Amino acid sequence: MSAVLEMLETAKKQSPVHAVDPRAKSLWLFFLIIVPIVTTNQWILGTITLFILLLAPVAGIGRKLYRLLLTTYPVLVGFIMLTWPFFYKGGTRVLLDWAFIHVTVEGVIYAFAMGLRIVMAVTACTFFVMTTDIMELASAVGESCQNRFGWSFTWPLMIISSFKFLPELMGDFITIEQSFLSRGAVIRGHGVVHWLKSVVPLFIPLIDSTLRRAQNIATALQLKAFGANKKRTFFVERHMGARDYLFILSGAAALAFAIYARIAGFGHAIL
Amino acid sequence: MSEPIIRVQGLWHVYMPMEQLALKDVNLEIYPGEFIALVGQNGSGKTTLVKHFNGLLKPTRGAVIVNGKDTRNASVSELASTVGYVFQNPDHQIFAETVREEVSFGPKNLGFDSNRIKETTERVLAQVGLSEYIDEMPFTLGRGQRQRLAVASVLSMEPSVLIIDEPTTGLDWGESVRMMELVRTLNEKGHTIIMTTHNMAIVALYAKRVCVLRLGEKILDGPTSCVFKEVEKLKTAFVSPPQLFRLSDLMQAHEFDDCTVDGVTRYFLRLLKGE
Numbered sequence: 001m002s003a004v005l006e007m008l009e010t011a012k013k014q015s016p017v018h019a020v021d022p023r024a025k026s027l028w029l030f031f032l033i034i035v036p037i038v039t040t041n042q043w044i045l046g047t048i049t050l051f052i053l054l055l056a057p058v059a060g061i062g063r064k065l066y067r068l069l070l071t072t073y074p075v076l077v078g079f080i081m082l083t084w085p086f087f088y089k090g091g092t093r094v095l096l097d098w099a100f101i102h103v104t105v106e107g108v109i110y111a112f113a114m115g116l117r118i119v120m121a122v123t124a125c126t127f128f129v130m131t132t133d134i135m136e137l138a139s140a141v142g143e144s145c146q147n148r149f150g151w152s153f154t155w156p157l158m159i160i161s162s163f164k165f166l167p168e169l170m171g172d173f174i175t176i177e178q179s180f181l182s183r184g185a186v187i188r189g190h191g192v193v194h195w196l197k198s199v200v201p202l203f204i205p206l207i208d209s210t211l212r213r214a215q216n217i218a219t220a221l222q223l224k225a226f227g228a229n230k231k232r233t234f235f236v237e238r239h240m241g242a243r244d245y246l247f248i249l250s251g252a253a254a255l256a257f258a259i260y261a262r263i264a265g266f267g268h269a270i271l
Numbered sequence: 272m273s274e275p276i277i278r279v280q281g282l283w284h285v286y287m288p289m290e291q292l293a294l295k296d297v298n299l300e301i302y303p304g305e306f307i308a309l310v311g312q313n314g315s316g317k318t319t320l321v322k323h324f325n326g327l328l329k330p331t332r333g334a335v336i337v338n339g340k341d342t343r344n345a346s347v348s349e350l351a352s353t354v355g356y357v358f359q360n361p362d363h364q365i366f367a368e369t370v371r372e373e374v375s376f377g378p379k380n381l382g383f384d385s386n387r388i389k390e391t392t393e394r395v396l397a398q399v400g401l402s403e404y405i406d407e408m409p410f411t412l413g414r415g416q417r418q419r420l421a422v423a424s425v426l427s428m429e430p431s432v433l434i435i436d437e438p439t440t441g442l443d444w445g446e447s448v449r450m451m452e453l454v455r456t457l458n459e460k461g462h463t464i465i466m467t468t469h470n471m472a473i474v475a476l477y478a479k480r481v482c483v484l485r486l487g488e489k490i491l492d493g494p495t496s497c498v499f500k501e502v503e504k505l506k507t508a509f510v511s512p513p514q515l516f517r518l519s520d521l522m523q524a525h526e527f528d529d530c531t532v533d534g535v536t537r538y539f540l541r542l543l544k545g546e
Contacts, residue, residue: 009289172363178327179364181347182356184380184428204366208410212362 010130017059022137024244031251032124036117039258039267045116077115084111113269134163143234154227275300281333293319295487306464308478312509316487317467321434325354355430359437361421365409377428395426415446432463475513
């Protein structure tokens with residue numbers, strides 16, 4: 001929970017990457033999310049992941065990103081590598097063949113490539129969240145919708161702005177959890193099934209407080225005339241520059257190469 | 272004097288990962304049967320301090336000993352039977368379909384037998400004046416009733432210490448007095464009461480001891496009437512004593528020394544009667 005709060009806090013930093021237009025970063029993320037769907041080639045996935053990791057120090061988030069991902073990667077890749085031998089029946093170079101467990105070198109490489117797909121997506125998403133301020137993104141998308149495309153600004157601004165309340169929601173969840181703990185509830189430390197059972201009641205007050213907050217915010221927005229006019233003033237009118245286009249281009253190039261690899265026949269994991 | 276039920280020794284607390292210092296070398300002893308109010312501006316560390324008393328937070332440095340048990344080595348559920356914690360917003364803890372179920376949640380967690388749970392649930396609901404709502408849905412109750420329900424659901428675990436976080440926030444004066452009279456009755460029955468609040472009128476009326484925090488440090492601690500005399504120090508913590516105390520402070524120049532609400536009331540009654 002605190003890791004998410006830390007990530008949202010990091011998004012407010014100043015750096016060349018933070019300064020990139022949030023719309024450009026959104027497109028970049030969109031392209032990179034598609035890459036692991038298109039290809040399972042571990043070399044392509046690994047190279048793109050490495051590129052993002054090398055970009056992190058430029059954004060001034062190197063230490064925090066690495067620390068966060070170092071605790072996430074082993075779980076993601078480890079889980080897939082441990083479970084894959086149960087499902088992958090191919091491969092000739094057998095490492096272990098016992099009962100229904102059939103582990104081959106090819107299977108391990110394939111499992112690693114599958115893990116890399118998730119690793120790449122997680123790395124790109126984490127990098128995006130740590131370098132993009134939600135309110136800036138909301139404002140930029142709202143401004144584009146209104147001034148460039150002539151659409152209503154209300155929906156994009158409203159939807160993206162609602163993410164701003166994630167820390168509040170988490171704060172509520174922590175308080176609710178504490179109030180249950182104070183009444184002798186044991187939530188953690190007794191396995192996943194016990195955790196699931198004991199965490200369900202926590203969502204009732206959470207939903208209740210969220211609905212109350214949503215109602216209050218909606219009223220407050222109306223009282224401040226949100227949506228009263230078809231057009232609203234945006235203080236900052238962003239114009240994309242060379243850096244923003246370069247950012248989009250890097251994502252588009254990665255996706256284009258992944259599609260090419262798929263068409264050319266080397267898009268799958270190389271065993 | 273008996274042994275303190277809560278002993279805070281050189282307590283420091285730093286919130287991670289932002290590395291925010293919330294408590295700085297706090298020392299405090301709370302004795303059984305006390306009624307203590309923790310006051311201070313927002314962010315002064317009141318809630319952080321009380322969350323150490325039932326193990327919700329663990330000391331970064333120093334120790335908190337509750338009933339002889341170091342909270343660093345005890346879980347929240349272990350401490351729950353000694354220290355009950357009523358949260359500021361009752362809606363953060365209500366989840367059950369009926370008032371009865373809500374109140375019996377804690378005793379069930381502590382493993383009370385079913386007869387004891389039934390008896391305790393009915394007793395505490397009578398105590399907080401909610402017996403008639405026992406089979407009602409908690410969310411249909413009014414704010415003041417939900418606040419008393421939150422107290423009942425903690426009382427049902429029979430803790431000897433009761434922490435009440437901002438008990439009168441969002442309540443009108445009538446509900447506030449009703450809530451505080453309930454807390455006073457509990458104190459008279461032997462419960463140790465620890466209350467955090469911004470309402471100095473409530474503090475003056477009910478608390479016997481006041482502890483003032485400023486930016487995570489304890490700056491004043493003592494009987495309510497003595498603490499409220501320290502006007503200059505209180506100002507630094509953005510705490511303003513009730514008008515009655517300021518008046519009695521001015522009256523000290525005329526050798527008046529009973530700085531309690533009752534004392535000042537008695538004095539004016541005597542004046543009115545021309546005694």
